[in-house]
Amino acid sequence: MKERIHIYHTNDLHSHFENWPRMFDFIKERQSFHKENGEEVFLFDIGDFADRWHPFTEGAMGKGNVSLLNEGGYTAVTIGNNEGITLPFEQLNDLYDKANFDVIVANLYYKGRVRPDWALPYQIYETRKGTKIGVTAVTAYYQKLYEILGWELSEPITELEMQLNQLKEKVDVIIVLSHLGIYDDEKIAELFPQVDLVLGGHTHHVLYEGKQVKNTTLAAGGKYGRYVGYVTLDVDQDLPTKIEATLYKTADLPKSVNEDEKIAEFREIGKDKLDKEITVIPQALSFDWHYDSDIPTMLCEAIHEWCNADCTMINSGLVLTALKEGRVTKYDLHQMLPHPINPCTVEVSGAELKEILLHSQDEQWPELTVKGLGFRGTVMGKFVYYGIGIDREKHEVKIGGQPLIPTQDYTLGTVDMFTFGKFFPEIRRSEKKHYYMPEFLRDVMEWKLLKLYRGGQ
Numbered sequence: 001m002k003e004r005i006h007i008y009h010t011n012d013l014h015s016h017f018e019n020w021p022r023m024f025d026f027i028k029e030r031q032s033f034h035k036e037n038g039e040e041v042f043l044f045d046i047g048d049f050a051d052r053w054h055p056f057t058e059g060a061m062g063k064g065n066v067s068l069l070n071e072g073g074y075t076a077v078t079i080g081n082n083e084g085i086t087l088p089f090e091q092l093n094d095l096y097d098k099a100n101f102d103v104i105v106a107n108l109y110y111k112g113r114v115r116p117d118w119a120l121p122y123q124i125y126e127t128r129k130g131t132k133i134g135v136t137a138v139t140a141y142y143q144k145l146y147e148i149l150g151w152e153l154s155e156p157i158t159e160l161e162m163q164l165n166q167l168k169e170k171v172d173v174i175i176v177l178s179h180l181g182i183y184d185d186e187k188i189a190e191l192f193p194q195v196d197l198v199l200g201g202h203t204h205h206v207l208y209e210g211k212q213v214k215n216t217t218l219a220a221g222g223k224y225g226r227y228v229g230y231v232t233l234d235v236d237q238d239l240p241t242k243i244e245a246t247l248y249k250t251a252d253l254p255k256s257v258n259e260d261e262k263i264a265e266f267r268e269i270g271k272d273k274l275d276k277e278i279t280v281i282p283q284a285l286s287f288d289w290h291y292d293s294d295i296p297t298m299l300c301e302a303i304h305e306w307c308n309a310d311c312t313m314i315n316s317g318l319v320l321t322a323l324k325e326g327r328v329t330k331y332d333l334h335q336m337l338p339h340p341i342n343p344c345t346v347e348v349s350g351a352e353l354k355e356i357l358l359h360s361q362d363e364q365w366p367e368l369t370v371k372g373l374g375f376r377g378t379v380m381g382k383f384v385y386y387g388i389g390i391d392r393e394k395h396e397v398k399i400g401g402q403p404l405i406p407t408q409d410y411t412l413g414t415v416d417m418f419t420f421g422k423f424f425p426e427i428r429r430s431e432k433k434h435y436y437m438p439e440f441l442r443d444v445m446e447w448k449l450l451k452l453y454r455g456g457q
Contacts (some may be wrong), residue, residue, distance in 0.1 A: 002236045003129045006034050009229040011046035011179075011201030011221055014082065015054035017266040019225030020068065021256035026228060026248065027072055040127045043073060046201035046220075047080025047139060047179035052087075052440075053338040053376045055270025055331060061091045064269070066099055076102035076123060078137035078177040080202060084108070085142055086340040088438040089150040093118075104137040104177060107159040109152040122163050124171055131235050134171035136163040139179045140202055148437045156180055160188065168194050173233060173241055175199065182220070189213035196241055197231060210245025219245040226250055274331035278446050279453045285323040287336075288316065289381035290366050295319045295336065296384045299441065302448035303343045304386040307436060309413030311353075311388045311399050313360060317370065317381030318415065318441060328449060337442040341374040344416045347432035351406040354397050356424050357385075361392055373417035386413075415441065 008027060013020070027043060034041040050065040052058045057065055062083065069077060083092060096103045096118050106121040115121065122136035138156035146153040160176065167174055173196050178185050181203035188198055193215040200207075204223035210231070211218040221227035227247040234242040256262065285294040296316035304312035321336045348356065360383040368380040389398035397404040404410075416435055418427045436444075 002234070003127060003131050004039065005127065005131065005133070005173075005233040005235060006030075006039055006041040007044065007175075007197075007199075007231040007233065008041070009044045009046060009199045009219065009221065009231065010049070010225065011199070011229075012048045012080065012204055012223040013045075013225045014048055014051035014223060015057045015065065016051075016224035017054065017056065018263050019250045020266075021259045021262045022250050022253040023225050023228055024068075024072055025256050026250075026253050030230075031073055038128075040129075040131075042075045042125065042133070044135070044175075044177055044199055045069060045074055045077040046137075046177050046199050047078050048082040048201060049077065049080070051082045052340050054266070055274055055334055056266040057270070058334055059270040059273030062087060062095050063098070066096060070098070070100045074101040075125070076104050076135060076137075076177070078105050078179055079103070079108070079139050080179045081140050081142055082340065084139055084151075085145045085149060085437075086440075092149075092151075104135060105139050106136050106163045107138045107141075107154040107156045108146075109154065111150065111152050113152060113154075122167055124167070131173065132171040133173045133175060134167035135175045135177065136160065136167065137177035137179075140181070145435060145437065148435055157184070157187065157191070161192070164192055164194060172235060172237075173197075178202075181205075182218075185218050185220075186213050189216035189218065192216075197233070197243055199229070199231075206247070207245065208247050210243070217243040217245055221247050228253075271331050274329060274334055276330045278328050278330060278333065279449050280327055281323060281325060281449070281453055284325045287319040287322050289379060290316075291382070292384075293319075295323065295445075296381070298448060298452075299337075299445055300384045300386045302444045303413050303415070303441075306439075306444045306447065307343055307345045307411075307413040307434075309345050309387075310410045312386040312413035313357065313388065314384055314415055315365070315380045315382070316384050317366075317377045317379045318375075319381075320377055330446075333442040333445055337440070337445060338376045339374050339441060340376075341441055342416045342439060343413065343436045343441065343444055344419060345411050345413050345434045346419060346427050346430040347409055347411055348426055348430055349406065350399075350404045350408045350410060352426040352430075353399070353410050353412060354404055354406065356412070356426050357388060357390055357397050358392070358395065359424065361390060373421045375417055 050062040125133045175197045179202045182205040185200040200220040206222040221229040231245045287295040365380045
C-alpha cells in the first residue's frame with residue numbers, strides 16, 4: 001500500500017488577525033483541492049492561537065478564536081501557554097465546548113490527576129487506505145502557574161513517553177504536536193526514534209524546509225501567522241515513511257477579498273464586547289515613559305496594595321495609553337494594559353533589593369526595547385516606585401521611609417515578567433515568589449479606579 005498524506009500546520013498566531021484572512025483562504029483552498037483529488041489532508045494548530053492582547057480574544061475570552069478554528073476546518077489543536085495560563089480556570093475549561101475539532105494535550109489534568117473530558121491524551125486517525133496516524137501533544141511545563149490556576153501539569157517528556165508506549169503498536173505513523181520549543185523538540189527526536197514528525201511551536205522558530213534529527217522530522221512556522229506549514233508523508237508498508245516539509249510565507253499569498261475590512265472587523269467586534277463602563281473619572285490621567293506621570297504611578301500603588309508588599313517597583317513602559325476625562329470602559333483599560341502579565345511578589349534580602357533598585361536607575365532602561373515575557377509594549381520606560389527612596393549619589397536606599405537593612409528580608413511587589421527575564425538576576429533566582437493569578441494588570445487597575453472614584457474596596 002502506498003499513500004501520500006498532506007498535513008498543514010500553524011502555530012503561535014497570538015491573535016495576529018492581520019494574517020488570518022490570507023491564511024484562511026489558503027487553507028480552505030488547499031483542503032478543497034486535496035479532497036477533490038481523493039487525497040487525505042489534515043490540519044493542526046500547535047498552540048497560542050489565542051492571545052488576550054487583542055480585543056477580539058479578550059472580549060469573548062478566546063471563544064471567537066475557537067470559532068475561527070472551526071471555520072478553518074482544523075483536525076486537532078493543542079494548547080499553548082497563552083490558552084493555558086492566561087485564561088482563568090473556568091474559561092479554559094469551557095473554551096472548547098463548541099469545538100468541531102479534537103483538542104489533544106496529554107500533560108494537562110485537573111487536580112488529583114483526573115483528565116479533562118475535552119483534553120485527549122492522543123487520537124488515532126485512519127485514512128481511507130487504512131493508514132493509521134497517531135497524534136499526541138504536550139504543552140510547556142509552567143507547572144507552578146498551572147497549579148495556582150487550579151490545574152495539574154505533568155512533566156511533558158515523561159508524559160509523552162507514556163503516550164508513545166500506548167501508540168506504538170496501534171499506528172503506522174506517529175505525530176507529536178509540541179508546544180515545548182525547539183530544544184525540547186530536538187530532545188524528543190533524540191529520545192524517541194518511533195516519532196516520525198514533530199510539529200512545533202512556543203519558541204517561534206522557523207524551519208523553512210523542516211529539520212531532520214535522527215529518524216524524526218521537525219517542522220515549525222515561526223509566529224503571528226507569518227507562515228503556514230506544509231508536510232507530505234509518503235507512506236509505503238515496505239519502506240520507511242518519507243517526509244518533506246516546507247513553509248508558505250503568508251505575505252506572498254494572494255490578498256483576501258475585502259482583507260482590510262475583515263481585519264478591522266476583528267477589532268470592532270472586540271471593542272463592542274468590551275464597551276462596558278467601569279467608572280467615570282473627573283480629570284484626564286497621563287502617561288509618559290521618561291518622566292513621572294499619573295497612570296504608572298497609580299498602577300504601581302495599586303500593585304503595592306494588591307500584593308501587600310513592603311515596597312513595589314514597575315516599569316512605566318507597561319502603560320500604552322492615557323485615560324481621557326469621563327467614562328472609562330474595559331476596552332480603555334485593555335488598550336492601556338494589553339499584556340497577559342500578572343502582579344507578583346518576590347522575597348529578597350536587603351542587600352539584593354539594593355542591587356535591584358540601584359540597577360533600575362541605569363539610564364539605559366527607558367529606551368530598551370523589550371520583546372516577549374508577556375510584554376506587549378515597545379520599550380521598558382523609566383522605573384516607578386512605591387515605598388522606595390533612592391539617593392543615587394550616596395548609594396542609599398530607604399524602604400517605607402526607613403534605611404534599608406542589608407540582612408533583612410523584604411517583599412518586593414512587581415510584575416511577573418521580571419521573574420522570567422534576565423533583567424534582574426536577583427529577582428529571577430529568588431526562591432520565594434508569589435504570583436497573583438488570574439488577575440492581569442488591567443484587572444488591578446480597574447480595582448484601583450473603582451476604589452478611587454467609587455469608594456470601592
